[in-house]
Amino acid sequence: MVQVRAGQTEAADGPVEAGRQIRLNAFEMNAVGHIAHGLWRHPRDRATSYTDIGWWQDLARILERGLFDGLFLADVSGIYDVYKGGPETAIAHAMQVPVNDPAMLVPAMAAVTRHLGFGITANLSQEPPYLFARRMSTLDHLTRGRIAWNIVTGFLDSAARGAGQGAQMDHDARYDRADEYMDLVYKLWEASWDDDAVVSDRAAGIYARPDRVRAIHHHGRFFDLDAIHLSEPSPQRTPVLFQAGASARGLAFAATHAECIFIPTTGRGSAAALTARIRAGVAAAGRRPRDVKILASLMTVIGRTAVEAREKFEDYGRYAAAEAGLAQLAAATGIDFARFAPDEPIVVAGEAGNGIRSLVAQLGAGDDGPPTVNRLLAGMTLGGRFKPVVGTSEQVADEIAAWIAEADIDGFNLIRTVTPDCFTDVADLLVPVLQERGLYKHGYGDGTLRDRLFGQGPRPAPGHPAAALRQPETPSSPAAEDRP
């Protein structure tokens, strides 16, 4: 058991003793198109195999070979229908539609791996908490403690209509409901079964001790429940919690609940400011700032030489669908860019106007004039608004090291381009360089995903709201020594 002092960087995994260990997730989706739109058309791309179990098992083996911490699966339960006022562009380009349930991939991948974590996205505005809590417990059992939940509270109006809700709830009310939802599922995960409830005593004929199992009684503004949790305690109980809130209220939610926080990749300077704000928010929520891992999204195109990397990037670019990237941007901003002529300045009032101006600046296309559709399209590198880092492993490692040093982040979600090559390149080319530099583990540590990420045992750290719901320990509790 590694004892962690406040303010010290942990190294739960492997022999990395000094410096910060970089965390890598593969960022994927149970869909043909995720972020780099159009690349499914590349001859080497296997994204259209997304309905094939064997494909996902192959991918999981590649990631485990590369000692990735996890596979992070995005999800969306609506369709991008802002651009041109309809879903046609999304359907034609397979822009996150069709999109299948991410949770169903986990058991098949867990069967062929031992250490890889699995982060699945689920929208708590749409999942009834009682059965959802059981589903996550089931996955935590089947993976032996390798499950994480990326908490989403809602995004698309089309998703709300699918759920029969007419339109999205007011943004802040949605987070109030989300807070109550979390409180409820924490109770189910942490407080319904004691650690020593299951005795599995064949001689006595007792599987679980009734006096160590209790119903949760929750009567709140949004939820009423009187029930025991249906699952016995799983290795982590509460899954590792991911979040990517960008609004003030979203960041407050993340500071309270999240253990891994995803930040938008703008520049290293703005990321540093955001990271500092997040760590301060985490501290204000009564948690240790380093009990949260902060990850940025990163797209890489890696070659054995700089020339090879550049050629690969250009090759990928021939398949990219810039218009699809624009359509996704339209959904994200709520602006139907098709209403503007190609070179007409895009002028939008209010909040959305600020958003579009900063996005255009980020895309690097508005430096010499107002944003226009043509400038946005030109900024859609590889079919989306992420700028890939293109180069050799050494060059990419330099960029990563600079991010870590300047922005105080802990790692990256690596965005799929042409799959699985984009992940194979990281596993086989980049990881050895990061290892040489002492920035990356040489093997997986023991225990659950949470053990490996934080080195503080399988359950949420002190100060986390889930930790406060634990039952008082009994002397026989086998997990007692895992707690500070």
Next chain:
Amino acid sequence: MVQVRAGQTEAADGPVEAGRQIRLNAFEMNAVGHIAHGLWRHPRDRATSYTDIGWWQDLARILERGLFDGLFLADVSGIYDVYKGGPETAIAHAMQVPVNDPAMLVPAMAAVTRHLGFGITANLSQEPPYLFARRMSTLDHLTRGRIAWNIVTGFLDSAARGAGQGAQMDHDARYDRADEYMDLVYKLWEASWDDDAVVSDRAAGIYARPDRVRAIHHHGRFFDLDAIHLSEPSPQRTPVLFQAGASARGLAFAATHAECIFIPTTGRGSAAALTARIRAGVAAAGRRPRDVKILASLMTVIGRTAVEAREKFEDYGRYAAAEAGLAQLAAATGIDFARFAPDEPIVVAGEAGNGIRSLVAQLGAGDDGPPTVNRLLAGMTLGGRFKPVVGTSEQVADEIAAWIAEADIDGFNLIRTVTPDCFTDVADLLVPVLQERGLYKHGYGDGTLRDRLFGQGPRPAPGHPAAALRQPETPSSPAAEDRP
């Protein structure tokens, strides 16, 4: 493509040409205890491995070796808390609690099998239809068309409390809601994407044709939805539908929707009457009577000799927990038997009284007097109210043949006793005998689970309400030839 004439028995699978082919499901649960309570304590029993992926993969391989049609996974989202007025007995004996999510087992088992079907239970009173429809489509994709859904509309008050519903909806209203739920998910599965919507045209950059994908607009008494289905068409689209309704309203629901109907195993004579009633109901619902497979539950204890079978039965019996069986009966009847002294006549007024009298008669313990707790306990063979057929393969085959002949059923759900021995015995001892008698396939047929069960293509047969929701065919539709 097998052409089926009305009234003719199909033989979609294998070389069985004459007579009726017997269908076998393994009846299981993602839990330590299912029906034969207490047997988890047997030294050879592996039920406590239910959180282990490898265990389920082992089981799936055994079942596929035995050419089982499917693994049918029960579920319950509440706890049995009638007996002694609390859940203590259920918790101590692992009576269907803890119980994990059955759906999560399917991808791992599908990865190591090619033909075995997977029937999962889901309660439509608790699953929001939009995401549930996607989950089933995802599983149908990942299994290549081997998924079935056992439709449950609700059962335990404790489950309703878990769902935050206070108490169960009125029984008939529950079925009205269930009918509307089915209508909605049929629309999502059958009518949102045309067969030729997905073209995956890399050269043209078109994954799906927007003009062949449409939003479902459903505005009913219980549900409102305006959305496309999130999944592209899966092999079966609508999963094979299982149901086990016992009430008049439940049977009407099953006659409309179900493709496999489970009947309670009372006697062959009463089963024959029920089977005739079901087939008449199916016809009245505008469907062909043989478009429904009727399966009875069956518990077997098989030995190489009659003596070995008897010894095995007695050995199993030493681990059986009769009180747990009584507690499950209490939940099923709503009667807390603990309120009666061991030999006190159990007198209950009204509907429940009729139920208990017929149950006691079925248990064979009330022939010579009124039902008492002691008589019920004596009737709890192997920890539940199912009477096993104990004998050699020949003897069990005789019993099965008699059921088929007299009760006009199509097959059986084989109840778990000591696992996996109970299924290994069927695969290795019973199946060869059934094959010799021409009652069982010698290999799996091609196609989806529905193809194999009915020999009429991958989608619901004409007359089924899901079939009515199909879009008009286009000449290029690859599935058109599968339709009569």
